[in-house]
Amino acid sequence: MTDPLARPPKKNPQKVQTVPVLPPAFRSRAAMGLTAAAAEGRFKLQHCAECGAVQYPPRDACVSCLGLELLWKDTDPVGELIADTVVHTSPNLYFRRQAPWRCGTVRLNAGPSIFCHVHGDCLKGSDVRLLSRLDRAGQGVLIAIPKETTPNMADDPELRELGADPKHRRVLITDGRQPGAPALAKALLDAGAMTVFVGEGETWRPYPERSALEKMDGVHLMPLDLTDTSSVVELAGEIGGKVDILINNARFMRPGGVLARGDTAFARDEMEVNYLGLMRLAQAFGPGMKARGADGINNAAAWVNILSINAIANDPAYGSFNASQAAALSLAQSLRAELRPGGVKVMTVFCGPTDDDWYQDVPPPKLLPGAVARSVVQGLRDGVEDVWCGDVAKDYAERWRQDPRVLERELAGDMG
Structure with a gap:
């Protein structure tokens, strides 16, 4: 029977770092x-x-x-x-x-x-x-x-x-202000993660999730503002060499499509957090993770992006937000190719409507924080690239596979 995996010792900074190498990658088109x-x-x-x-x-x-x-x-x-x-x-x-x-x-x-x-x-x-x-x-x-x-x-x-199991690995969750952050941190710790770093912007402003995060052993709150390049770079300089799994759960969203808004202010904020925030993270943390793909039991293993299922097909009721999600999805696909030489997997968790204030007028079913957290952990264990979280996401994905154009028309059907 398999022996339990022992907690790895602290790394020796004087030891030469193991260079990542990959198994044979050539495949036929059929394969x-x-x-x-x-x-x-x-x-x-x-x-x-x-x-x-x-x-x-x-x-x-x-x-x-x-x-x-x-x-x-x-x-x-x-x-x-x-x-x-x-x-x-x-x-x-x-x-x-x-x-x-x-x-x-x-x-x-x-x-x-x-x-x-x-x-x-x-x-x-x-x-x-x-x-x-x-x-x-x-x-x-x-x-x-x-x-x-x-x-x-x-x-x-x-x-x-062949996976990215969180056991004995150190994880960064980029936004502790998101309602699902405590559930995600707890799920990772329950899965055996050694340390969970949680980013928080505007540390002077209180938020309800903070007290729950502070009570968890193994959670460390760190200042992180994804709209500020210097903030991202500073945190990467402090913990970048320790992050084995990065989970980008940051999200800025407001309802409304193109014509429902009188200016581009909210659209700019959505792109700053959802798209450019991901780019800042990638530029600051990506090179270090790519270099640590062969770093033993707790090597750099995975990058996770939590996105709306409407990144693949826009719902006009949240049209501008979904456009920023589509941009983030496209950027994640580029990041996947760029991190692959280091053996680091890039996973996208596609979520349906979540049970929070911004989806309050959307009928159920809605996702609870625990469901998203379980999907993230299971996806890491399985080492997959795409996770469809919740009934709505799975339904959209199946309809999208059948005919993307039909799904586009269905989502726009109530806009008249």
């Missing part, structure tokens, strides 16, 4: 479907539209009938581990550093046999479950885990390497 599924934590394989045969590895023509229409579908992930081995050395720098590394062959109940990474608790000949995960290079890979949960299962080195 990108596996990566797209892994980005959402879904186990998908190609299914032939003509004969129904399940395909692996990804290919351009059916192995059974040579049909060309291969559809990516959610597939039964259960199978039997029929062979395994342990790699103790490799010509690849990444796997040489990670050795010993267990891998094996799983015969799926759905048909194909798959060569994949293997969790240490899996027994040869036993039933296992395949997970679709993103590796350090941001590409989809498969790992076999026990069908039933085992003690300390999340502490397996291979499974942890």
Whole structure:
């Protein structure tokens, strides 16, 4: 069984820092479907539209009938581990550093046999479950885990390497004034985070969340104003080398679209916090996190952006705010590519309406702070890139996949 992960010792500042290296990243266009599924934590394989045969590895023509229409579908992930081995050395720098590394062959109940990474608790000949995960290079890979949960299962080195579990890591939450900040900090501490730094702007102005944050052991309040470059740079200089996971929950929003506003004042504020604030954070904290992608158990692992689901399709009732969210989403996609060489994952949590004053006239269902916090922690453990939090976000995402133009019309339907 997996041994529990021990708390790491303090780093020796005189020791040479380990340079991040990545596993092989080349994939065919067909194989990108596996990566797209892994980005959402879904186990998908190609299914032939003509004969129904399940395909692996990804290919351009059916192995059974040579049909060309291969559809990516959610597939039964259960199978039997029929062979395994342990790699103790490799010509690849990444796997040489990670050795010993267990891998094996799983015969799926759905048909194909798959060569994949293997969790240490899996027994040869036993039933296992395949997970679709993103590796350090941001590409989809498969790992076999026990069908039933085992003690300390999340502490397996291979499974942890494919995620960004908060356990024994230090986290920065950028805005303590947000109503969900205390729930998020508590969820991270409950997940095993060593330290949670929480940024707060305008420290002279009281806010209800502060008292709840001050009562938590392991939470440290830090001055941080995302609209002030010097404030962001100063905090990065103080704790930038310690942040393993950065969660950007900052948000400025006001209702109204383009014509509902008489000027651009609020729109400017929304862009200052939601878009330019993210850029300031990236420029101050990004280089340090990118350099620390191979820094042991508590290496820099993930960057999380909490955005509105309307970043993918604008609701005119909050049109200007949603435009700033779309800009932040586009910037996050650029940041993902820029942090990838360091092995740092960039995750976006798409949220439906939250249960707060700014959505008071929006009918339920609405998200409670605990739901967002749980989604963030689970997304980090799974190492995914996209998390759809709440029924509204999941519904929008499905409708957007079917036809973005139809969803745009539906959201604008009550504007007449």
